[in-house]
Amino acid sequence: MPDAAGDPGRPVARDDPAADAAGDPGRPVARDDRAADAAGDPGGRVAVGDAVFGAVDDSGASAARGDGGAAADGTTMLETGGDGELDVPYWLTSTQEAANTGFLRMLRRLPHLLKDAWLLAWRAGPGTTTAVLVLQVAAGVAGALGLISTVGVFDGLLQAGPTPERVRAAVPSLVLLVVALAVRGLLTNAATATHGRLSPAVYEAAENRLLDLTTRVDLATFDDPDWRDAMERARDRGIPAAQQVVDFGIEVLTNLVGLVAAAGVLAVLHPILLPLLVLAAVPSGWAAVRAARLNYRSELKLIAVWRRQRMLAYLLAAREPAGELRAFTVRRFLLAEVARLLRISTAEEIRVVTRSVRTNLYGQALSGLISGLAYLVLLWLLSTGRMELAVGGAAAYAINIGIGKLRELAFSVNRVYEQGLYFADFQGFCAMSLAHAEPSPELRAPAGFGEIRLDRVTFRYPDAERAAVDGITMTLRRGEIIALVGENGSGKSTLAAVLAGLYRPQQGTITWDGVNVSRFHPESLRDRVAVVMQEPTRWPLSARANIAIGRHDRPASLAQVQESARAGDAHEFVMELARKYDTLLSRHFTDGADLSGGQWQRLAVSRAFHRDAPLLICDEPTANLDARAEHEVYRRLRDLAAGRTVVLITHRMASVREADRIFVLDHGRVVEEGDHDELLAADGIYAQLFTLQASAYQSA
Numbered sequence: 001m002p003d004a005a006g007d008p009g010r011p012v013a014r015d016d017p018a019a020d021a022a023g024d025p026g027r028p029v030a031r032d033d034r035a036a037d038a039a040g041d042p043g044g045r046v047a048v049g050d051a052v053f054g055a056v057d058d059s060g061a062s063a064a065r066g067d068g069g070a071a072a073d074g075t076t077m078l079e080t081g082g083d084g085e086l087d088v089p090y091w092l093t094s095t096q097e098a099a100n101t102g103f104l105r106m107l108r109r110l111p112h113l114l115k116d117a118w119l120l121a122w123r124a125g126p127g128t129t130t131a132v133l134v135l136q137v138a139a140g141v142a143g144a145l146g147l148i149s150t151v152g153v154f155d156g157l158l159q160a161g162p163t164p165e166r167v168r169a170a171v172p173s174l175v176l177l178v179v180a181l182a183v184r185g186l187l188t189n190a191a192t193a194t195h196g197r198l199s200p201a202v203y204e205a206a207e208n209r210l211l212d213l214t215t216r217v218d219l220a221t222f223d224d225p226d227w228r229d230a231m232e233r234a235r236d237r238g239i240p241a242a243q244q245v246v247d248f249g250i251e252v253l254t255n256l257v258g259l260v261a262a263a264g265v266l267a268v269l270h271p272i273l274l275p276l277l278v279l280a281a282v283p284s285g286w287a288a289v290r291a292a293r294l295n296y297r298s299e300l301k302l303i304a305v306w307r308r309q310r311m312l313a314y315l316l317a318a319r320e321p322a323g324e325l326r327a328f329t330v331r332r333f334l335l336a337e338v339a340r341l342l343r344i345s346t347a348e349e350i351r352v353v354t355r356s357v358r359t360n361l362y363g364q365a366l367s368g369l370i371s372g373l374a375y376l377v378l379l380w381l382l383s384t385g386r387m388e389l390a391v392g393g394a395a396a397y398a399i400n401i402g403i404g405k406l407r408e409l410a411f412s413v414n415r416v417y418e419q420g421l422y423f424a425d426f427q428g429f430c431a432m433s434l435a436h437a438e439p440s441p442e443l444r445a446p447a448g449f450g451e452i453r454l455d456r457v458t459f460r461y462p463d464a465e466r467a468a469v470d471g472i473t474m475t476l477r478r479g480e481i482i483a484l485v486g487e488n489g490s491g492k493s494t495l496a497a498v499l500a501g502l503y504r505p506q507q508g509t510i511t512w513d514g515v516n517v518s519r520f521h522p523e524s525l526r527d528r529v530a531v532v533m534q535e536p537t538r539w540p541l542s543a544r545a546n547i548a549i550g551r552h553d554r555p556a557s558l559a560q561v562q563e564s565a566r567a568g569d570a571h572e573f574v575m576e577l578a579r580k581y582d583t584l585l586s587r588h589f590t591d592g593a594d595l596s597g598g599q600w601q602r603l604a605v606s607r608a609f610h611r612d613a614p615l616l617i618c619d620e621p622t623a624n625l626d627a628r629a630e631h632e633v634y635r636r637l638r639d640l641a642a643g644r645t646v647v648l649i650t651h652r653m654a655s656v657r658e659a660d661r662i663f664v665l666d667h668g669r670v671v672e673e674g675d676h677d678e679l680l681a682a683d684g685i686y687a688q689l690f691t692l693q694a695s696a697y698q699s700a
């Protein structure tokens, strides 16, 4: 959805090449937020009220007063805040622990991280992954050969004797050096090209895995705030991190091969040089890791700010709120709030960059000093005759190469570590989702049923104090129209969702002809159910696809789709659209059309008719329909009920009259049951509700 609104969600590492390429190192790149945007939840966990009204400083508030935020008495109705703006939210504390991981712990974690990342790469493309590994190692070996041959070159050139002879002695090593460097160049280029294919494949695999797991968990998991937080973090940062851990993992490998070669040469030339080389790399490695942690911690703090800014940017740019935004003249207020959030994140980013640069500077200065020490030791070895001049030349060259490789290794390890912190979020989400995945028994639900029986079924939402459906026992027979009525919040929709197999009851059983539905594969059960939701999804597809999606797995001719549309009373208005059934139903695209609430509802009813399932559940299917359309839909529902079971939820008591049996719910329990006449005679809640509505009509 809000692509146009920019993308504050991606906390890209400051040395992230992708971000650099986009010319925007710390700020978000659009790609990884598409999933978040498509999910229609631009603000993540942050409630609109919190985001817009929770913390506005004086400048924001006064700007807002200009046209939207002022209370009548001249005081602002907006709370001030700001000091705690960059506190890490409580729900990120576990991630913050990750940010505090020590250097040695990080080194211990590294192999595990790399293994997981390579596993992902392997899944994305086993052939390409192998090719990248082989080419990189081969290029490293060629580079090592080049280094070894330089020893031969020095050896030849610096030996005693006349110059032509010394040059001649160096020629074979020189030829080997040139060949090794040429081969290394070729292999490196081939590796880069192959890597170019692997990297997007890893991104794709990570995104697919995330979406697969997100859609595999049961519906109740979506109400679990911990899972939702984990999903937001994995979606925002975990996916690009997966790709980057692989990318930087390749860098680690390449530098490691080069380093082993340099270290090997040094160890052969003189053993004392090797520890000096390692020592020289420690300070810059330490500084790199420290800088990575600084970045990560700062991004943790900024996540909430980024999300809020993204949500507001979405509200400013999206079509849906555009009318209200103007009607309430809140434009300047929202702009001021976005500007304030941007100021906060910019200030924090500048602070972190300054501290990172300072840390790296200290580390590199110390490394430089130790490198100088290594060269001094070398001079001492030469001056005291402990090392020959020819060997000394080669050693100086190897030290130079070795220090370069060590520094690069430290940086690539740092990058893997930094991205590894985010990748851990991705892995954590995958593990959590697998734990929440629905059980998938083999048994398929039967094509139809004679009787569905609920026995003391109870369902409670996560963290809810009381059950939304509380010990309900009822029987639904084939061919019946069953109505569920009751006041708002009495549990009707929840019961419908339980019946549809969307929620699994925590207590009690549901059986289809005596078989417990928990024994059926959940998708096979849902396949036998058609649902018209209270707020049907407005799929940004053509009118035809919006209906045919009800049975997307079975090809449908236009005639069949039209038949379903007629049943849902949608055919007439679809034929009036510019491109009839081919009209794209989304204003977000050129030539797209939008429908009224009632028309969307008729499409949803048509979709349910098209699904042609033995159990049809309609949750207030006619709430937005005009009187004629409502009458038509109920007439067709009655026709459809023959051979099927229809569960109807509605507040329109006149529509309930015709039901074979009516269940009245109150606080999740069935408090009355019977047909219309029986319930009127009982003179309970149903009779009250019915009489109330009837009298309203009569007096109107």
Ligand SMILES: Nc1ncnc2c1ncn2[C@@H]1O[C@H](COP(=O)(O)OP(=O)(O)OP(=O)(O)O)[C@@H](O)[C@H]1O
Pocket: 223, 461, 462, 464, 468, 486, 487, 488, 489, 490, 491, 492, 493, 494, 495
């Ligand atoms: N996703 C959810 N998470 C937590 N609680 C929920 C959720 N959905 C509904 N509830 C709660 O469960 C209870 C039953 O809600 P439900 O939507 O089933 O009622 P309803 O009878 O369909 O209401 P209405 O007539 O307003 O549609 C209410 O107390 C509601 O607040």
